Amino acid sequence: MSYTYVSAPVSVLTSVSPNSGPAAGGTTVTLTGTGLAATTAVRFGATPATFTVVSDTHLTAVAPPGTGTVQITVTTPGGTSNGLSYTYSGAPTLSTISPNQGSTSGGNTVTLTGTDLTGATSVTFGGTPAISVTVLSATQITAVVPAATAGPVDVTVTTPGGVSTLPKSYFYVSPPVLAGVTPPAGPLSGGNTVTLTGTNLIEATAVRFGVTPATSFTVVSDTRITAVVPAGAAGLSSVTVTTVGGTSNPVSYTYLAAPSITTLVPNQGSTSGGGTATLTGSNFAQTTSVLVGGVPTGFTVVSDTHLVADIPAGAAGPVDVTVTSPGGTSAPAVYTRVASPNI
Numbered sequence: 001m002s003y004t005y006v007s008a009p010v011s012v013l014t015s016v017s018p019n020s021g022p023a024a025g026g027t028t029v030t031l032t033g034t035g036l037a038a039t040t041a042v043r044f045g046a047t048p049a050t051f052t053v054v055s056d057t058h059l060t061a062v063a064p065p066g067t068g069t070v071q072i073t074v075t076t077p078g079g080t081s082n083g084l085s086y087t088y089s090g091a092p093t094l095s096t097i098s099p100n101q102g103s104t105s106g107g108n109t110v111t112l113t114g115t116d117l118t119g120a121t122s123v124t125f126g127g128t129p130a131i132s133v134t135v136l137s138a139t140q141i142t143a144v145v146p147a148a149t150a151g152p153v154d155v156t157v158t159t160p161g162g163v164s165t166l167p168k169s170y171f172y173v174s175p176p177v178l179a180g181v182t183p184p185a186g187p188l189s190g191g192n193t194v195t196l197t198g199t200n201l202i203e204a205t206a207v208r209f210g211v212t213p214a215t216s217f218t219v220v221s222d223t224r225i226t227a228v229v230p231a232g233a234a235g236l237s238s239v240t241v242t243t244v245g246g247t248s249n250p251v252s253y254t255y256l257a258a259p260s261i262t263t264l265v266p267n268q269g270s271t272s273g274g275g276t277a278t279l280t281g282s283n284f285a286q287t288t289s290v291l292v293g294g295v296p297t298g299f300t301v302v303s304d305t306h307l308v309a310d311i312p313a314g315a316a317g318p319v320d321v322t323v324t325s326p327g328g329t330s331a332p333a334v335y336t337r338v339a340s341p342n343i
Helices: none
Strands: 012-017 020-022 028-034 041-044 047-053 058-062 068-076 084-089 093-098 101-103 109-115 122-125 132-137 140-144 151-159 162-173 177-182 185-187 193-199 206-209 216-221 224-228 235-243 251-256 260-265 268-270 276-282 289-292 295-297 299-301 306-310 317-325 333-338
Touching: 012 068, 012 084, 028 068, 041 058, 093 151, 093 162, 109 151, 177 235, 177 251, 193 235, 260 317, 260 333, 276 317, 289 306
Parallel strands: 020 084, 101 162, 185 251, 268 333
Antiparallel strands: 012 028, 028 058, 041 047, 041 068, 047 058, 068 084, 093 109, 109 140, 122 151, 132 140, 151 162, 177 193, 193 224, 206 235, 216 224, 235 251, 260 276, 276 306, 289 295, 289 317, 299 306, 317 333
16 A cells, blocks of 8 residues: 655745734734645644634634734645744833823824823723824824813723723813903003903913913903003004913004193183193093093093083182093193282
């Protein structure tokens, strides 16, 4: 009786996908190559794996538990194939996220710190995938935050080794909203204090008049901030508040030049008062007071260049007349009271 030796080809592996997984095993991988139809064993290192032959060029195998990087091999009647590398990854752990808050509009970049982060495949914020993820090292990842509604969310990272979650570790902050500024005008030199009202102001990091930072500011509550106005040019300026939630809508603040008196007609009158004088000049539109000899008097603003002031009674002699607005106080004009002649 004769016995015939049959030459069987050795299988060849060309790729494995995925090429990594958790140390606990259980990952299904696909092996491609040639001569796989007669496979009798698949091993991860020295550990056998369960497998299913799909065709002569494909088979699937379930990774057994393991550590480190091992070689996957296939055995057929023709022998054992070449090896392909498969890496067992440790389960990731997250320890910190910085910064840990940002705008509901997202778009900012945060840094996640932990262990076994290499090969991270996703980062989610409250279940929403990050816009992008960059693995810097086994202990650090950066992620661009997606948009979401205000409040705390879980941050989760997924790697081939598993999943790690930091509960309620990132806080979405609504952007600030401004309702108004009081007073709404002031001098070119600044230095006056205004009150800003609105919502979501509690974490203000900056207050600006146009592009110029406020000289200083104090957050009084979530709805109120006081700010010392910086110097500025005459005209309207937009006031904004910035927090970690973003920059607010602008509200208008007007820088005003101080009033200036050119003429005072008449510039003299009786000590008994009762008359009026017409002042011409500039920047009278927002006049808040007129003083005659230091005493407040009634007045009517006719235009930005004209106003009429009441002249109160007083002792004979010259007195200063000044006009005050949010922009400041004018240089004085002189009004002279003349005593009535004695008969």
